[in-house]
Amino acid sequence: MSGRRKLAMLIGVLAALAAWAPFAGPFAILLITQALVLAIVAMSLDLLLGYTGLPSLGQAAYLGVGAYLTAILATRYGFGMDWSFWLVIVLGALAGAATAALFGLFAIRATGVYFLMITLALGMCVWGLAYRWNSLTGGDNGINLPGRPEFGIRLADDLTYFYVVFGFFVASLGALHVIVQSPFGRSLVGIRERELRMRVLGYNTWLHKYIAFVIAGGFGGLAGVLLAYKNGLVSPEDVILTTSVDVLLMVVLGGPGTLVGAALGSAVVVFLREYLSTLVHWWPYVLGGVYVLTILYLPGGLMGIPEHVRRWRLRSANH
Amino acid sequence: MTTASSGAPDRAPVLELRALSKSFGGLVAVENVTLQVYPGDRKAIIGPNGAGKTTLFNLVSGVLPCSAGQVLLFGRDVTRWPSHRRAALGMARTFQITSLFPKLTVLDNVLLAIGGLRRTKFVMWRSLASYRELQEKARRLLEGAGYWDRRDAEVRNLSHGEQRQIEIVLGLAGDPKVLLLDEPAAGLASGESREMAEFLKRLDPQLAIVLIEHDMDVVFDVVDHISVLHFGRVVEEGPAEQIRASEKVQEIYLGTG
Numbered sequence: 141m142s143g144r145r146k147l148a149m150l151i152g153v154l155a156a157l158a159a160w161a162p163f164a165g166p167f168a169i170l171l172i173t174q175a176l177v178l179a180i181v182a183m184s185l186d187l188l189l190g191y192t193g194l195p196s197l198g199q200a201a202y203l204g205v206g207a208y209l210t211a212i213l214a215t216r217y218g219f220g221m222d223w224s225f226w227l228v229i230v231l232g233a234l235a236g237a238a239t240a241a242l243f244g245l246f247a248i249r250a251t252g253v254y255f256l257m258i259t260l261a262l263g264m265c266v267w268g269l270a271y272r273w274n275s276l277t278g279g280d281n282g283i284n285l286p287g288r289p290e291f292g293i294r295l296a297d298d299l300t301y302f303y304v305v306f307g308f309f310v311a312s313l314g315a316l317h318v319i320v321q322s323p324f325g326r327s328l329v330g331i332r333e334r335e336l337r338m339r340v341l342g343y344n345t346w347l348h349k350y351i352a353f354v355i356a357g358g359f360g361g362l363a364g365v366l367l368a369y370k371n372g373l374v375s376p377e378d379v380i381l382t383t384s385v386d387v388l389l390m391v392v393l394g395g396p397g398t399l400v401g402a403a404l405g406s407a408v409v410v411f412l413r414e415y416l417s418t419l420v421h422w423w424p425y426v427l428g429g430v431y432v433l434t435i436l437y438l439p440g441g442l443m444g445i446p447e448h449v450r451r452w453r454l455r456s457a458n459h
Numbered sequence: 460m461t462t463a464s465s466g467a468p469d470r471a472p473v474l475e476l477r478a479l480s481k482s483f484g485g486l487v488a489v490e491n492v493t494l495q496v497y498p499g500d501r502k503a504i505i506g507p508n509g510a511g512k513t514t515l516f517n518l519v520s521g522v523l524p525c526s527a528g529q530v531l532l533f534g535r536d537v538t539r540w541p542s543h544r545r546a547a548l549g550m551a552r553t554f555q556i557t558s559l560f561p562k563l564t565v566l567d568n569v570l571l572a573i574g575g576l577r578r579t580k581f582v583m584w585r586s587l588a589s590y591r592e593l594q595e596k597a598r599r600l601l602e603g604a605g606y607w608d609r610r611d612a613e614v615r616n617l618s619h620g621e622q623r624q625i626e627i628v629l630g631l632a633g634d635p636k637v638l639l640l641d642e643p644a645a646g647l648a649s650g651e652s653r654e655m656a657e658f659l660k661r662l663d664p665q666l667a668i669v670l671i672e673h674d675m676d677v678v679f680d681v682v683d684h685i686s687v688l689h690f691g692r693v694v695e696e697g698p699a700e701q702i703r704a705s706e707k708v709q710e711i712y713l714g715t716g
């Protein structure tokens with residue numbers, strides 16, 4: 141029953157967001173769109189970190205692959221500016237997945253902090269390519285897109301584009317939710333809890349982790365396509381280490397292993413960053429402080445607060 | 460030629476170890492261990508701490524690679540196979556140090572164990588809860604072990620004795636034909652280990668069991684054949700009665716050997 145209540149609450153919040161969007165200011169609507177795009181990446185990382193126990197620090201790489209693919213197709217071939225937008229979405233997800241399939245061959249053999257270091261290094265490789273391969277990526281300047289697609293509906297309108305991204309966000313959340321409830325998703329949790337036991341029980345744990353890694357890469361690539369069209373500019377800034385770190389912290393802040401928490405973390409980080417930076421110049425310290433406090437006092441993240449409160453009440457009731 | 464002698468049954472062994480060895484650098488942990496296990500066999504491996512018993516299990520189940528020798532499972536050479544493929548052939552094991560999924564419920568633990576040998580483990584588009592047959596099987600296993608009422612308890616909140624029992628339920632979940640039990644009675648009170656022995660005796664008589672155990676009451680109650688391991692080598696083996704009477708074994712256990 142509690143699961144049904146949570147679902148009702150989630151639907152309520154999402155419906156409220158969709159209904160409120162037309163009344164939000166032009167700046168706010170872009171911020172929400174940004175948060176939703178990064179939420180897709182954060183949720184894909186949660187599949188690895190929260191469910192499988194794999195702390196990837198290179199998730200921006202797949203975002204970057206999707207984004208650069210979109211920009212290159214749009215500027216060189218004019219592809220993806222009409223109904224072919226949908227094809228680019230598919231191609232972006234496939235490119236992200238393919239990159240993860242390659243990187244996974246190196247990364248999945250490692251665990252814990254070694255996994256973290258390898259994914260960080262692989263992510264830096266993508267950043268290096270984006271930064272140095274001038275003829276393809278435009279180097280430091282990046283690539284300017286000719287605009288947003290138009291196919292009956294004009295995505296150039298920020299509100300319309302928000303609804304498209306919102307749709308992809310809901311679909312991603314739904315798809316990932318189905319995956320984590322499936323036998324495959326439960327096997328990932330088993331691997332997180334006790335990998336050796338899983339192997340002895342007959343699971344090829346390498347393969348399960350590899351598949352999860354590829355799926356996460358696919359969602360990263362999808363988010364990259366959406367990000368490229370949103371910003372109209374793709375540059376090495378999008379694939380830099382900071383983006384990967386941000387995404388990791390979104391998951392930790394929101395609560396690993398909850399999916400919704402990753403989205404919540406994304407919203408908090410994006411809004412804190414954008415609003416604080418207009419108010420004070422030392423805003424990174426505030427963000428840093430929030431992270432440190434979360435890790436010290438809220439190991440379950442924001443999504444863990446209700447449980448925390450319940451325990452605290454139980455304890456004070458017993459006294 | 461109809462009378463099969465007791466020493467050489469006309470059935471094939473389900474598990475066979477041929478001169479199995481393992482060394483860690485200069486330390487020889489397991490040396491030249493040879494063992495044959497037939498369907499329905501109940502065998503024990505005993506020996507003092509550090510004799511190499513758990514290492515032997517790790518070699519048989521593929522957790523550690525062997526240095527030399529062969530492991531045959533149902534006549535197939537599985538020496539270089541990873542653990543999960545050996546499990547798929549029908550071998551299961553439990554662990555001396557409880558290796559459950561601590562933050563998951565009892566039911567989820569058992570569901571993971573049942574799912575290990577099924578193709579459904581790769582299904583992503585359907586919820587695990589919707590698999591009637593898996594849920595039914597988990598129910599049967601948990602009812603058999605007396606844990607159905609506590610299926611929603613997180614395993615980390617169970618007592619040590621209860622966790623030892625769930626450990627065995629997980630071992631049985633894949634319907635193995637060979638079961639390796641690593642000290643199932645470790646840390647149990649004497650009443651509990653008697654229960655454990657009764658439970659083991661009730662298992663399918665066709666199931667082959669190899670048992671590592673320090674509790675001699677459990678060993679003599681459950682098995683009919685014992686191998687004694689000392690410094691990685693089998694120093695004595697035979698029917699339980701013979702081992703019980705062996706002076707050499709007593710020397711090893713009393714520390715004069």
